[in-house]
Amino acid sequence: AQTVTQSQPEMSVQEAETVTLSCTYDTSESDYYLFWYKQPPSRQMILVIRQEAYKQQNATENRFSVNFQKAAKSFSLKISDSQLGDAAMYFCAYRSISGATNKLIFGTGTLLAVQP
Amino acid sequence: EAQVTQNPRYLITVTGKKLTVTCSQNMNHEYMSWYRQDPGLGLRQIYYSMNVEVTDKGDVPEGYKVSRKEKRNFPLILESPSPNQTSLYFCASSSTRRFTDTQYFGPGTRLTVL
Numbered sequence: 001a002q003t004v005t006q007s008q009p010e011m012s013v014q015e016a017e018t019v020t021l022s023c024t025y026d027t028s029e030s031d032y033y034l035f036w037y038k039q040p041p042s043r044q045m046i047l048v049i050r051q052e053a054y055k056q057q058n059a060t061e062n063r064f065s066v067n068f069q070k071a072a073k074s075f076s077l078k079i080s081d082s083q084l085g086d087a088a089m090y091f092c093a094y095r096s097i098s099g100a101t102n103k104l105i106f107g108t109g110t111l112l113a114v115q116p
Numbered sequence: 117e118a119q120v121t122q123n124p125r126y127l128i129t130v131t132g133k134k135l136t137v138t139c140s141q142n143m144n145h146e147y148m149s150w151y152r153q154d155p156g157l158g159l160r161q162i163y164y165s166m167n168v169e170v171t172d173k174g175d176v177p178e179g180y181k182v183s184r185k186e187k188r189n190f191p192l193i194l195e196s197p198s199p200n201q202t203s204l205y206f207c208a209s210s211s212t213r214r215f216t217d218t219q220y221f222g223p224g225t226r227l228t229v230l
């Protein structure tokens with residue numbers, strides 16, 4: 001069974017600085033998708049970025065980028081020029097493409113604080 | 117506007133009193149799912165449905181029921197709630213036709229069982 005591990009329960013960053021959130025996963029599959037979701041205090045789940053495992057190029061969305069290391073099964077999220085609105089819980093998630101469902105497997109989350 | 121709605125957003129109830137949390141989506145998605153979120157555990161899948169009248173258990177189905185009589189609706193039923201079902205619940209939906217499609221999440225339902 002696939003698992004997702006986020007080893008940093010809490011992180012803090014100064015406004016305008018860069019922070020990296022870590023995520024590792026375990027799978028025997030070769031094709032899959034990885035996601036980072038943001039959950040602000042409103043509790044809404046917001047998709048931040050998505051990576052297809054067959055793509056070697058790291059995904060980027062504005063100030064958010066990932067470092068995808070397939071062999072190491074690592075999928076870290078880098079937030080550049082951090083803003084106060086980035087303060088939230090961040091979840092890493094895995095989805096198989098070979099199964100019959102669209103099930104997401106989540107990590108336990110990293111709570112990011114942004115200091116002014 | 118494409119969205120997933122859940123009701124109620126907040127609910128406080130007592131042990132054993134049956135309740136239903138509704139979920140509805142307006143995107144004609146085939147796939148719908150329920151997750152629960154607990155501190156230190158992330159989100160875990162309770163039940164999912166691949167289409168009308170097709171449902172199956174997720175990772176933590178004990179104490180829950182679901183039904184999918186219409187494509188847009190996927191209610192979560194707790195027939196005899198217990199305090200260990202106090203949690204934050206999310207409904208999600210997506211298309212099954214393209215695996216890269218985003219899963220859309222509802223706003224969440226905060227349930228407290230006393």
